[in-house]
Amino acid sequence: EKGGYDYFMLKEIADQPDAIAETLLGRLSDRGEIILDEVRLTDQDLRDVDKVFIVACGTSYHAGMVAKYAIEHWTRIPCEVELASEFRYRDPILDRSTLVITISQSGETMDTLMALRHAKEQKARVLAICNTNGSTIPRESDAVLYTHGGPEIAVASTKAFLTQLVACYLIGLHLAQIRGVMYADEVAAVVEKLQSTPDSLRTLLGQMEDVRALARDLKTASTVLFIGRHVGYPVALEGALKLKELAYMHAEGFAAGELKHGPISLIDEGTPVVCVVPSPAGRGVMRDKVVSNIQEVRARGARTIVIAEEGDEGVRAYADHLIPVPSTPTLLAPLMTTVPLQILACEIAAARGLDVDQPRNLAKSVTVE
Ligand code: F6R
Secondary structure (H helix, E strand, O other): OOOOOOOHHHHHHHOHHHHHHHHHOOOEOOOOOEOOOOOOOOHHHHHOOOEEEEEEOHHHHHHHHHHHHHHHHHHOOOEEEEEHHHHHHHOOOOOOOEEEEEEEOOOOOHHHHHHHHHHHHOOOEEEEEEOOOOOHHHHOOOEEEEOOOOOOOOOOOOHHHHHHHHHHHHHHHHHHHHOOOOOHHHHHHHHHHHHHHHHHHHHHHOOOHHHHHHHHHHOOOOEEEEEEOOOHHHHHHHHHHHHHHHHOOEEEEEEHHHHHHOHHHHOOOOOEEEEEOOOOOOOOHHHHHHHHHHHHHHHOOOEEEEEEEOOOHHHHHHOOEEEEEOOOOHHHOHHHHHHHHHHHHHHHHHHOOOOOOOOOOOOOOOOOO
């Protein structure tokens, strides 16, 4: 049932191209428009939205962080992301024109469920992004968009994360479309890129041998740092979370621009720093800034593991280890850049002789607050 893989996690990582394709299936018209008939909120309800909150935990929260960039960019509606466990205790400002989106693989996470109940009490509209049909969170929500990732068995979330991103992109594009913020051809252009991600991911998954070798090298590191900017920042947090939960190693993710405000002191001779580099497409300003952050950590002795777009030859000089990923538009890049980090964490844990699918102290579904 592991389909020839040693762990469910590796199988689920390999399933990601199909999981994305399934999540897109039936949600795009021939003209490249988004059809979300299952979202039981009327177009008028969605036109009235003046604020979006995304609430989730753990990896699902990281999907929400990525979604904020896409939703605000495409719809121009203010969007906040919050940890579900913090949300209701700070008395957030919610009303009928607030859309609260929960993201949960299991649909049973108690923190997320309690946040949703709080939002409903305050009369906000609640939309669930969920991977588990008929689970509690979608049942209690006004609307649901299911991710069609299929069952996820490994405790660490992988394909659920990528399909959550896809669902968030669909919602963002749908909102932009019905509110007339994006022209049909602009939506269609993004949709076309989304549709090509499964093939790009298959190519990427075929090039991961080097990451396995790297994992064997890193298995004794005392800490691993991850840096990224813009959507690469939540990817850095996700890479660090995966490594903590699977390999029981100290790992931390930072916004690359924050390094100089403190964390750069952590860099010592040989400290591994995984750097998520934005695409050089467009003006490439963000990419250049991250490259200078890489130079800064390297000058202080860091061993740099650089995840960058194929063809970005300029980064090679600063990379002790370069992991190229297929080119994707900036907002969609986490669909690519996350994958080597999932494999790295999985392979480091395996190299340390740990139970990859069932890390200690963790449960697949967290039904306590
Ligand atoms: C990490 C992981 C957890 C979950 C979190 C939320 O790999 O799996 O951080 O993402 O417990 O779970 P769901 O998405 O089921 O609400």
